[in-house]
Amino acid sequence: MSVWTPLLLTFRIALCSTALAAVVGLPLAHRFARRGNPFAESALLLPLVLPPTTLGWYLLLLLGRSTALGRFLERHGIPLVFDWKGAVVAAACVSFPLFFVTARTALAAVDPRWEDAARLLGASDAKVFARVTLPTASRGLASAAILAFARSVGDFGATLLVAGNIPGRTQTLSIAIYDAFSAGDDRRAAALVAVTTVLAYAALLAAHRSLPRRWQ
Amino acid sequence: MISRKIAAAALVLLAPGARAAKTPSLTVAAAANVRPALEELRAAFEARTGTRVVVSYGASGILARQIEEGAPFDLFLSADAGFVAALESKGRIVPGSRAPYAVGALVVVTARGRPGISSVRDLANPALRRIALANARTAPYGRAAMGVLENLGLSETLRPRLVFAETVRDALRYVETGDADAGFAAESEARGSGLSKYTIPSNLYPPIRQELAIVAGGAHAADAAAFSNFLRAAAGREVWARYGYRLP
Secondary structure, three states, X not given: OOOHHHHHHXXXXXXXXXXXXXXXXXXXXXXXXXXXXXXXXXXXXXXXXXXHHHHHHHHHXXXXXXXXXXXXXXXXXXXXXXXXXHHHHHHHHHHHHXXXXXXXXXHHOOOHHHHHHHHXXXXXXXXXXXXXXXXXXXXXXXXXXXXXHHHHHHOOHHHHHHHOOOOOOOOOHHHHHHHHHHHOXXXXXXXXXXXXXXXXXXXXXXXXXXXXXXXX | OHHHHHHHHHHHHHOHHHOOOOOOXXXXXXXXXXXXXXXXXXXXXXXXXXXXXXEEEEOHHHHHHHXXXXXXXXEEEOOOHHHHHHHHHOOOEOOOOOEEEEEEOEEXXXXXXXXXXXXXXXXXXXXXXXXXXXXXXXXXXXXXXHXXXXXXXXXXXXXXXXXXXXXXXHHHHHHHOOXXXXXXXXXXXXXXXXXXXXXXXXXXXXXXXXXXXXXXXXXXXXXXXXXXXXXXXXXXXXXXXXXXXXXX
């Protein structure tokens, strides 16, 4: 199997997981940007410090085929375990804290006087968020998304537990590297390692460039 | 403009037609030790039938656990009959599809530049500071290796020097790279490694009876049965024997 197959699959999974992390993370980051809550925020940041295999274990407990939620999703044509969609959920959980913490910082840095000015001019909360907060924090939010993407690309443990190692279906770059090493196929392993390193470096570079100048 | 291009690329990647790979015709879960022989057999089967076979290699115990959890495999080649029996008792394999296909042999390999051995007891040589073996809980070859050490009363002496790998294949890799000084490997894989090896007498461990079975609920049961028959027919047996397996 070529290097392209796990690369494209990894790209696909990382894009979807970043979108998922952003959809869940953006409202939460906005909520905690102005008024922190150490208990709730520590819980949200847990995946950053938990071993990925622990996260995988939790996900299997929650979404496994023998659980109520797993059966419900499967009945509705959304099988997660041992499917690329499961890898998306695993990668989203692993990358969520990076998105959340960067997005929260970006949103907290928006000058509240601009939001207050918009409100004084009659804008609703939703309009203030869409027209003032989001555009002002856009560079930081782009950084958050790129960091989440880079973290998704690199995940191994959670993805392996939830999605397994099925070439062409769930075998991402990191799992393909392990598989090639295990097979003694050093040329393939080296090619995959090079591709992964370039991809991760490019993502970090993009994240750095998208950061507001004062954060760089 | 650039963001439009990125969005277009993302749409192409995410479009249903842009699946990373074609859906395979037959998905097989196989013990790591069979990889060299099975790759040859897979290619021969694909050439003969045109059926595409995708193989996920791993420790038999982990693969069995994945099948129990509903992993979408069609055929399971285990390194140990016990895992297949456990799946049978849980209704996860097709009744009557269990069959032995090979009997594994265990060897000790030593890394290049390290002293070779002519008996398992030679592993006590202090020059062999790291000894790799597969995880005994998930890999039958690891269990057999631990059994050999216990039979010879070496397990406690050597325990601080043991390094556990996920599969017997990984244990061999540690020795190939020189990260471990010696290790327990499958005869089938040690042959191609070019490392110095010692074949452990088969009376020191119970036979490693490798069994296969068709997974219940698999989408390609007929292809799985055809591949199962192919692996156990005369041509298949010749390949297993050539890779160092004894035949059931």
